[in-house]
Amino acid sequence: MTDPIRPALLDVDHLKVSFATDRGRVTAINDVSFRIDDGEFVAIVGESGSGKTVSLLSILGLTDRRTTFVEGTAAFRGRPILGLPDRELRRIRGKQIAFIPQDPLTALTPVHTIGWQIVEQIRTHETVSKEAAKKRAIELLDEVGLPNPAAAFGRYPHQLSGGMRQRAVIAMALSCNPALLVADEPTTALDVTVQAQVLDLLKRLRRDHGSAIILITHDMGVVAEVADRVMVMYAGRVIERGTAREIFAAPEHPYTWGLMASIPPVEGPRPHRLPSIPGTPPTPANIPPGCAFAPRCAHRFAPCAGLPPALSASGHDAFCFLDDNARAAGRAALFAAPETAA
Numbered sequence: 400m401t402d403p404i405r406p407a408l409l410d411v412d413h414l415k416v417s418f419a420t421d422r423g424r425v426t427a428i429n430d431v432s433f434r435i436d437d438g439e440f441v442a443i444v445g446e447s448g449s450g451k452t453v454s455l456l457s458i459l460g461l462t463d464r465r466t467t468f469v470e471g472t473a474a475f476r477g478r479p480i481l482g483l484p485d486r487e488l489r490r491i492r493g494k495q496i497a498f499i500p501q502d503p504l505t506a507l508t509p510v511h512t513i514g515w516q517i518v519e520q521i522r523t524h525e526t527v528s529k530e531a532a533k534k535r536a537i538e539l540l541d542e543v544g545l546p547n548p549a550a551a552f553g554r555y556p557h558q559l560s561g562g563m564r565q566r567a568v569i570a571m572a573l574s575c576n577p578a579l580l581v582a583d584e585p586t587t588a589l590d591v592t593v594q595a596q597v598l599d600l601l602k603r604l605r606r607d608h609g610s611a612i613i614l615i616t617h618d619m620g621v622v623a624e625v626a627d628r629v630m631v632m633y634a635g636r637v638i639e640r641g642t643a644r645e646i647f648a649a650p651e652h653p654y655t656w657g658l659m660a661s662i663p664p665v666e667g668p669r670p671h672r673l674p675s676i677p678g679t680p681p682t683p684a685n686i687p688p689g690c691a692f693a694p695r696c697a698h699r700f701a702p703c704a705g706l707p708p709a710l711s712a713s714g715h716d717a718f719c720f721l722d723d724n725a726r727a728a729g730r731a732a733l734f735a736a737p738e739t740a741a
């Protein structure tokens with residue numbers, strides 16, 4: 400629950416991110432605001448290019464400062480973090496905020512063993528002996544479910560399977576007991592069984608360590624599995640936001656309907672082809688004025704040429720002009736669809 404007195408774990412306000420490109424400055428993230436409290440599991444969902452990675456990278460100070468302009472504010476436990484010197488940011492990242500990048504190989508160095516890398520990570524942030532750090536590293540590898548953790552400790556990244564590497568990266572992220580773990584598409588490259596195991600691991604992490612988790616994904620099925628709250632992103636904006644229960648029971652934005660229609664049904668025959676949203680999302684250089692989703696939206700009407708009203712400060716809301724009746728009708732069509740599609 401939101402506590403008005405205690406500062407949020409992470410509080411992001413009016414985040415705007417633009418890039419210097421050959422063709423001038425383009426805005427990739429526009430007016431993104433959200434708040435995460437201790438122990439919450441929040442999913443950020445959207446198609447490729449919607450701005451999921453860039454928004455988190457810029458909050459964590461991981462974008463290239465020479466070409467990336469970050470505006471707005473972000474505070475971690477009440478302390479502003481945008482624009483902090485790299486040295487201070489590094490101290491926060493790894494100790495209090497852990498980031499699992501989209502490609503786990505970028506988090507690992509090929510020339511050192513997994514164990515060495517975790518030990519280094521622990522010893523960067525804590526004064527402990529090598530032996531104590533090694534013991535803890537093996538415990539972590541065990542905790543993330545790597546078979547024979549003592550042997551895995553001595554392996555190089557290329558000697559592990561994709562799923563094992565992903566677990567090793569999670570073990571490294573956990574080594575400092577972060578209050579916030581940001582995981583960028585941690586399951587995309589994995590097969591369904593390993594995917595489920597990694598999601599279980601994230602849920603356990605939250606339960607056993609009390610960490611808050613931000614999970615970035617393009618998969619609504621994954622969101623349904625784990626998230627307390629959901630932010631749907633499109634063309635650099637949050638276009639719907641609510642609890643997972645609200646979003647799955649009563650999605651309000653036509654884009655969210657499109658994402659939900661592409662979740663395979665849990666029961667019954669799998670449709671030959673899952674519906675996908677026609678068209679492709681814009682890139683930052685060609686985001687249309689007004690509602691950026693309008694060109695692909697079956698429900699667009701005259702007002703969509705303008706920008707919808709900003710999302711309410713809290714609660715379930717969508718960045719869309721449709722009124723309650725139109726939203727209810729769109730939802731009804733969505734929920735009726737599986738029978739006709741199968």
Ligand SMILES: Nc1ncnc2c1ncn2[C@@H]1O[C@H](COP(=O)(O)OP(=O)(O)OP(=O)(O)O)[C@@H](O)[C@H]1O
Binds near residue numbers: 420427445447681
């Ligand atoms: N350094 C950069 N310079 C210019 N444009 C960029 C830069 N980095 C990202 N972009 C663009 O910003 C947009 C958002 O990118 P981002 O990586 O956040 O997407 P995403 O939602 O994480 O997608 P995916 O699901 O494919 O990982 C994309 O159109 C991308 O091409």
Ligand SMILES: [Mg+2]
Binds near residue numbers: 451452453501583
């Ligand atoms: Mg990404």
